Amino acid sequence: MASHDYSREMSEELHWLGIAELHAAFGARRTSPVEVVEALLRRIERLDEKLHVFVTLDAENARKAARAAEQDIEAGRHKGPLHGIPIAIKDVIDAAGLPTTCQSKIFEGNIPSDDATSVAQLRRAGAIVLGKVATYEFALGGPSFDLPYPPARNPWHVDHSTGGSSSGSGVGLAAGLFPGALGTDTAGSVRNPASACGIVGLKPTYGRVSRQGVFPLAFTMDHVGPMARRVADIEHLLAAMADRDAPYIDAATDAAVPHRPADLRGKRIGFVRHFHERDMPADNEVAAALELAARVFEEAGAEIVNVSLPPLDAFAAVNRIILQAEAWAVHASWLRTRPQDYAKLTRQRLLGGAFLSAEDYVQAQRRRRRMIAAMEDVFRDVDLLLCASAMDPPCRIDDAEAVARTYPRQARTPFSVTGHPALAMMSGLSSASLPLSLQLAGRYWDEASVLSAAAVFERETQFYRHRPTLE
Amino acid sequence: MQDMTEKSLQDMAEAAGLGLAFQLFPEDIRAAVKQVANQRAALRDDISAAEEPWPPMTIPGK
Numbered sequence: 001m002a003s004h005d006y007s008r009e010m011s012e013e014l015h016w017l018g019i020a021e022l023h024a025a026f027g028a029r030r031t032s033p034v035e036v037v038e039a040l041l042r043r044i045e046r047l048d049e050k051l052h053v054f055v056t057l058d059a060e061n062a063r064k065a066a067r068a069a070e071q072d073i074e075a076g077r078h079k080g081p082l083h084g085i086p087i088a089i090k091d092v093i094d095a096a097g098l099p100t101t102c103q104s105k106i107f108e109g110n111i112p113s114d115d116a117t118s119v120a121q122l123r124r125a126g127a128i129v130l131g132k133v134a135t136y137e138f139a140l141g142g143p144s145f146d147l148p149y150p151p152a153r154n155p156w157h158v159d160h161s162t163g164g165s166s167s168g169s170g171v172g173l174a175a176g177l178f179p180g181a182l183g184t185d186t187a188g189s190v191r192n193p194a195s196a197c198g199i200v201g202l203k204p205t206y207g208r209v210s211r212q213g214v215f216p217l218a219f220t221m222d223h224v225g226p227m228a229r230r231v232a233d234i235e236h237l238l239a240a241m242a243d244r245d246a247p248y249i250d251a252a253t254d255a256a257v258p259h260r261p262a263d264l265r266g267k268r269i270g271f272v273r274h275f276h277e278r279d280m281p282a283d284n285e286v287a288a289a290l291e292l293a294a295r296v297f298e299e300a301g302a303e304i305v306n307v308s309l310p311p312l313d314a315f316a317a318v319n320r321i322i323l324q325a326e327a328w329a330v331h332a333s334w335l336r337t338r339p340q341d342y343a344k345l346t347r348q349r350l351l352g353g354a355f356l357s358a359e360d361y362v363q364a365q366r367r368r369r370r371m372i373a374a375m376e377d378v379f380r381d382v383d384l385l386l387c388a389s390a391m392d393p394p395c396r397i398d399d400a401e402a403v404a405r406t407y408p409r410q411a412r413t414p415f416s417v418t419g420h421p422a423l424a425m426m427s428g429l430s431s432a433s434l435p436l437s438l439q440l441a442g443r444y445w446d447e448a449s450v451l452s453a454a455a456v457f458e459r460e461t462q463f464y465r466h467r468p469t470l471e
Numbered sequence: 472m473q474d475m476t477e478k479s480l481q482d483m484a485e486a487a488g489l490g491l492a493f494q495l496f497p498e499d500i501r502a503a504v505k506q507v508a509n510q511r512a513a514l515r516d517d518i519s520a521a522e523e524p525w526p527p528m529t530i531p532g533k
Contacts, residue, residue, distance in 0.1 A: 220525075220526070313513050314513065314514070316513070317510050317513035317514050318514070320510050321510055321514075324507075324510075332488070335489065335492060336488040336489060336491065336492070337491065339489070339491060339492035339495055339496060339499075340495055340496075344496075344499070347492075347496065347499055348499050348502055348503065348506075351489070351492065351499055351500060351502075351503035352503040352504075352506045352507045352510070354484075354487040354488075354489055354503065355483065355487065355503060355504050355507045356507055360507075360510075360511065362524050363514065363518055364514070365524030365525045365526075366518050366522050366523070366524045366525070367514060367518070368524070368525040369522075369523065369524060369525040369527075372525060
């Protein structure tokens with residue numbers, strides 16, 4: 001690749017290119033995987049001291065993989081849209097030879113010898129693993145200041161919350177440290193940092209992406225999900241990880257088609273207004289941005305109808321009981337023998353599981369079945385759902401009261417409980433220049449419709465062009 | 472919850488094998504017990520005795 005020609009201007013902006021743009025640039029020989037990895041490593045070196053994204057940076061292996069990808073591409077052995085693309089992995093997901101810390105003292109010295117299935121799938125598609133990135137401890141507690149690892153910082157305002165638990169993935173994307181990342185989502189942990197950091201995060205249908213090699217939080221609600229700055233990039237990541245035995249729309253696995261930016265004529269979108277108007281009244285700017293989003297979808301041809309689901313507090317209660325019961329089964333032995341090795345917030349959230357009964361768990365799973373039925377009823381009448389993600393813009397990260405107050409004020413748990421695919425993305429900026437967000441959800445296995453609607457919104461609003469000022 | 476004595480909290484913690492956690496972090500145990508009580512209270516609807524839970528009990532491939 002020594003002979004390729006690219007401008008200095010392009011080199012300076014490499015860190016903002018998305019996966020689809022980099023794929024095109026590699027194909028046109030405007031840049032190369034080595035050039036991109038080096039540019040990102042330089043940016044990480046400059047910015048990560050204040051953002052705290054990386055738990056483990058694997059610069060040398062990333063360089064080695066970039067050189068191999070570059071040689072393959074030069075030789076015409078192009079594997080597809082992820083070939084030579086640097087990505088980051090949330091530090092609860094195994095990558096062979098790199099520590100999986102779960103950002104916890106409990107897992108110090110834990111170095112897996114194998115990749116998680118999702119990581120192996122991405123590597124097979126040609127992706128380059130830059131390293132492991134910050135999470136709330138065990139994908140649950142946080143932001144915590146009593147761990148060996150500092151919490152990641154929001155690039156829009158470094159003194160504000162990143163959302164969690166896939167905090168490093170969200171921050172690194174918003175800061176231009178990498179173009180794609182993996183997160184996990186049990187109660188909203190892909191969609192929360194996507195909302196707080198102004199990027200795109202998809203929780204696929206439960207079971208769409210393998211959980212093998214991912215340290216569990218709550219088995220029956222754990223999802224692995226792609227995160228990126230652009231909708232098309234989410235689709236590329238998902239296509240590489242999707243379970244081929246599961247039903248999936250053909251075009252979404254066609255790597256040559258980044259997304260279908262069609263209009264939305266004939267689509268019915270159910271607007272779940274009661275989530276943010278009655279159940280948990282949202283911040284005015286969040287609510288206004290949701291109304292604007294509904295108009296954007298309407299102008300793109302969709303029919304917007306109001307729909308009703310069970311109240312958010314009922315979803316949240318079911319989510320918490322199932323999560324705590326299952327997480328207790330994972331953590332009981334450590335909580336009994338090493339309670340001091342957890343951060344306070346994690347310990348507080350996990351201990352509840354010790355006091356739940358078998359009856360509580362089964363009753364929650366009974367209610368879960370009803371909630372799934374209610375959601376399925378709604379999806380018989382509409383193709384998609386539009387609702388809030390976060391009810392508030394990000395609060396200050398060092399304001400424990402504000403973090404505790406705003407943490408549960410969200411509408412992500414309904415889809416964690418039911419397993420429907422759901423995506424969070426930026427819906428504008430607040431008056432304080434902090435990201436606002438919306439959420440789109442679809443029928444089981446119909447990530448394609450969710451991504452199509454998100455692509456239309458992205459095209460019509462261009463909010464992805466907003467970037468934090470970091471330097 | 473307000474009536475729960477330190478002794479009854481300790482008994483609950485020890486029954487769950489959390490004697491050490493109670494010794495080191497009694498306030499976390501108290502908060503956890505309170506949190507669980509609130510979660511139960513948030514589930515208001517009636518459930519019939521015979522209602523089946525999620526996931527549906529099916530045999531793969533059927």
